[in-house]
Amino acid sequence: xxxxxxxxxxxxxxxxxxxxxxxxxxxxxxxxxxxxxxxxxxxxxxxxxxxxxxxxxxxxxxxxxxxxxxxxxxxxxxxxxxxxxxxxxxxxxxxxxxxxxxxxxxxxxxxxxxxxxxxxxxxxxxxxxxxxxxxxxxxxxxxxxxxxxxxxxxxxxxxxxxxxxxxxxxxxxxxxxxxxxxxxxxxxxxxxxxxxxxxxxxxxxxxxxxxxxxxxxxxxxxxxxxxxxxxxxxxxxxxxxxxxxxxxxxxxxxxxxxxxxxxxxxxxxxxxxxxxxxxxxxxxxxxxxxxxxxxxxxxxxxxxxxxxxxxxxxxxxxxxxxxxxxxxxxxxxxxxxxxxxxxxxxxxxxxxxxxxxxxxxxxxxxxxxxxxxxxxxxxxxxxxxxxxxxxxxxxxxxxxxxxxxxxxxxxxxxxxxxxxxxx
Amino acid sequence: xxxxxxxxxxxxxxxxxxxxxxxxxxxxxxxxxxxxxxxxxxxxxxxxxxxxxxxxxxxxxxxxxxxxxxxxxxxxxxxxxxxxxxxxxxxxxxxxxxxxxxxxxxxxxxxxxxxxxxxxxxxxxxxxxxxxxxxxxxxxxxxxxxxxxxxxxxxxxxxxxxxxxxxxxxxxxxxxxxxxxxxxxxxxxxxxxxxxxxxxxxxxxxxxxxxxxxxxxxxxxxxxxxxxxxxxxxxxxxxxxxxxxxxxxxxxxxxxxxxxxxxxxxxxxxxxxxxxxxxxxxxxxxxxxxxxxxxxxxxxx
Numbered sequence: 176x177x178x179x180x181x182x183x184x185x186x187x188x189x190x191x192x193x194x195x196x197x198x199x200x201x202x203x204x205x206x207x208x209x210x211x212x213x214x215x216x217x218x219x220x221x222x223x224x225x226x227x228x229x230x231x232x233x234x235x236x237x238x239x240x241x242x243x244x245x246x247x248x249x250x251x252x253x254x255x256x257x258x259x260x261x262x263x264x265x266x267x268x269x270x271x272x273x274x275x276x277x278x279x280x281x282x283x284x285x286x287x288x289x290x291x292x293x294x295x296x297x298x299x300x301x302x303x304x305x306x307x308x309x310x311x312x313x314x315x316x317x318x319x320x321x322x323x324x325x326x327x328x329x330x331x332x333x334x335x336x337x338x339x340x341x342x343x344x345x346x347x348x349x350x351x352x353x354x355x356x357x358x359x360x361x362x363x364x365x366x367x368x369x370x371x372x373x374x375x376x377x378x379x380x381x382x383x384x385x386x387x388x389x390x391x392x393x394x395x396x397x398x399x400x401x402x403x404x405x406x407x408x409x410x411x412x413x414x415x416x417x418x419x420x421x422x423x424x425x426x427x428x429x430x431x432x433x434x435x436x437x438x439x440x441x442x443x444x445x446x447x448x449x450x451x452x453x454x455x456x457x458x459x460x461x462x463x464x465x466x467x468x469x470x471x472x473x474x475x476x477x478x479x480x481x482x483x484x485x486x487x488x489x490x491x492x493x494x495x496x497x498x499x500x501x502x503x504x505x506x507x508x509x510x511x512x513x514x515x516x517x518x519x520x521x522x523x524x525x526x527x528x529x530x531x532x533x534x535x536x537x538x539x540x541x542x543x544x545x546x547x548x549x550x551x552x553x554x555x556x557x558x559x560x561x562x563x564x565x566x567x568x569x570x571x572x573x574x575x576x577x578x579x580x581x582x583x584x585x586x587x588x589x590x591x592x593x594x595x596x597x598x
Numbered sequence: 599x600x601x602x603x604x605x606x607x608x609x610x611x612x613x614x615x616x617x618x619x620x621x622x623x624x625x626x627x628x629x630x631x632x633x634x635x636x637x638x639x640x641x642x643x644x645x646x647x648x649x650x651x652x653x654x655x656x657x658x659x660x661x662x663x664x665x666x667x668x669x670x671x672x673x674x675x676x677x678x679x680x681x682x683x684x685x686x687x688x689x690x691x692x693x694x695x696x697x698x699x700x701x702x703x704x705x706x707x708x709x710x711x712x713x714x715x716x717x718x719x720x721x722x723x724x725x726x727x728x729x730x731x732x733x734x735x736x737x738x739x740x741x742x743x744x745x746x747x748x749x750x751x752x753x754x755x756x757x758x759x760x761x762x763x764x765x766x767x768x769x770x771x772x773x774x775x776x777x778x779x780x781x782x783x784x785x786x787x788x789x790x791x792x793x794x795x796x797x798x799x800x801x802x803x804x805x806x807x808x809x810x811x812x813x814x815x816x817x818x819x820x821x822x823x824x825x826x827x828x829x830x831x832x833x834x835x836x837x838x839x840x841x842x843x844x845x846x847x848x849x850x851x852x853x854x855x856x857x858x859x860x861x862x863x864x865x866x867x868x869x870x871x872x873x874x875x876x877x878x879x880x881x882x883x884x885x886x887x888x889x890x891x892x893x894x895x896x897x898x899x
Contacts, residue, residue: 199610213617221624228630230806230829231788238802241793301788301803301830304635308644308768308787315644315769315785323767323791385887386761386797462732539720539752539799540731 181350186583190349193583197575198568204421208567212560219557222550223298231301233550239543240534242299244551247526248558249295251406253377254399254525256288256333258407260370261437262430267363273429279344279577280418281411282337283569285370289334291562298554322380329373336366341569345576351586374399381533389466390533398448402521404441408434409514414570416511424574435498435510442495442517449524462540466532469542479544480527480535487523490516634807634829636663644769645782645821656784657821664826670812674819677843679776685837685892686777686864687848688874689751692898694858696721696742696749703853704753707838708824709816711808718835719753719850720799753850754779754800754835755883755891762792762801771832777892778837780822786831793832797884798891801834837861 201209226233236243262281265271297303308314309327318324340362347354378396385391412434419426456467468474473481494517503509536542547555575581638659642648648656657674664672701719710716722734726746734750743749760779763771770786773779793801807829819825820840827833838848842861851859862871874880880894 217620217624224625224627228627232805241790241803305787308785317767317769321765321767384795537799538797541736
């Protein structure tokens, strides 16, 4: 407990310096990875700057399809952030020891994914210079009437909660102290409810619009959650294997198995809800089915989204078949391929399959197609690169704190076992 | 022993410097922002919080900016609603011939972007015997009226229960006491949530800075309606409030060659609009959504 004596106002700045030091230190692989991400992020930043200066005409959006790739990725990123909670629930509600060892990875993913989600909202604004109009007190925050203000609250709140939990755990580890449950457990439980809320509120953004029958469905929020519990665990399982390969951190097999179990169920629930939705639309027919018809079959000679959707459903069904086949359970490469496939499938489903058909056909039943412009792809890649940078650096620092590599001089180094008992 | 870490730190500092320089370079297009915004614009308060003096200063600034950016001297006024006035609009589908002169008049009156031929009005060519908009067509290009067709112009319905104002995260759009839904173009952040919420395709976004030759600019402008909109904000039909609030008629109505359009104050028992609402079997679009439009349609039978 040698370090405990150092007051926080001295130890915290030192901690931050050390974090900065560790965040920028690594093998050639780390530097190469970060260099590539930085390059992509810079291309994105440059394209975004052009978009702000010259106008959003550089995108392929129009008054008919007024949201596109950015809002699609925003929705997907919110799901990814909410998906991280599928580690927190087993770890803290069911005391899954293996999961508890790696739960911080899920929380750090939530942080990175929220950064991405906020990034996608900002790049979608026509006037980001007026961002301050949204700040309560300073501008005019249209709460509680506008669902978008709810989303601002839940997303920033979720970011703050996860930053606090991760930051607190890493800092106490650094000081060689035992984390005080009073300072983080309530926030962990809050984060569970909050994770559900971020994707629910995001679904309400769309489902609350009576003029858009494709979105105006009570099933939207439940489906968002089901698909979030597919993509979150899929991304984490892949990340855990990378962590195992490239760091000294020990990843217990039990955590991966548990996440796969969750993913299997979530994927089936998601497919079931998709089937329920398709039945309702196609069997009823009429105007409410127009967007779904355009999406899956094409309409009036327009088939722009049809290849996307059939790719998505093929990947989805294929992945689920693989994940449910008992004889393939131990084939890691096959399982990983299925995870990548289902991740891509849901990305399409939330993007081209959810946001765009809300606008096609338009409210006056005009059929104006949309395909993202090069500028939109560049900006989107940039925000993803930023998110991956945040995730990489956060993992690096977080895991070093967990293994004891990130420790204050003189701090005790054998707390790893004790801390587990507390929670 | 000390040398290695020092070298590492030096390399990191070098890397950070290069990174910052690259970032600054990447964002350099933002220097062009002075073309579309200004310090005054950035600092400006919400329309409803501006005092008379502040409003006047804003109007003068906007006039100057129009002069600088478009080379035309214009007058921008702040025309307020009159008490005891509730506007409504009605359109006779039996006589509309689909000539789109209303849409063109809107284009000119409201200083719309020229290259895109923007207008707040879309005219649907509908098949006789069907109110199914899915059978409608806005892109018709032939002599009108065509056999077996009727025509339905659609613009902002000025709903009494507008879904668009509800969703705005910054209160940049609201309903005025006379029923007109307006946008503060200097407060809108351009999220386009209102555009997604509107069931009538009434809103437009300025995807780029509007282009209008100086000679074609309508110099009689107002803050909440037809002044040239900034890039990156949403706009919409305002029932030409700079005209109608001063007793004149909307530009689309004046342009109509068939007299299909009827506009006025529903609170005035002697108004034409009141007569139409009382004597014709009028209907509204998408009544089931509960938006309660102030824009009515009727057939003359």
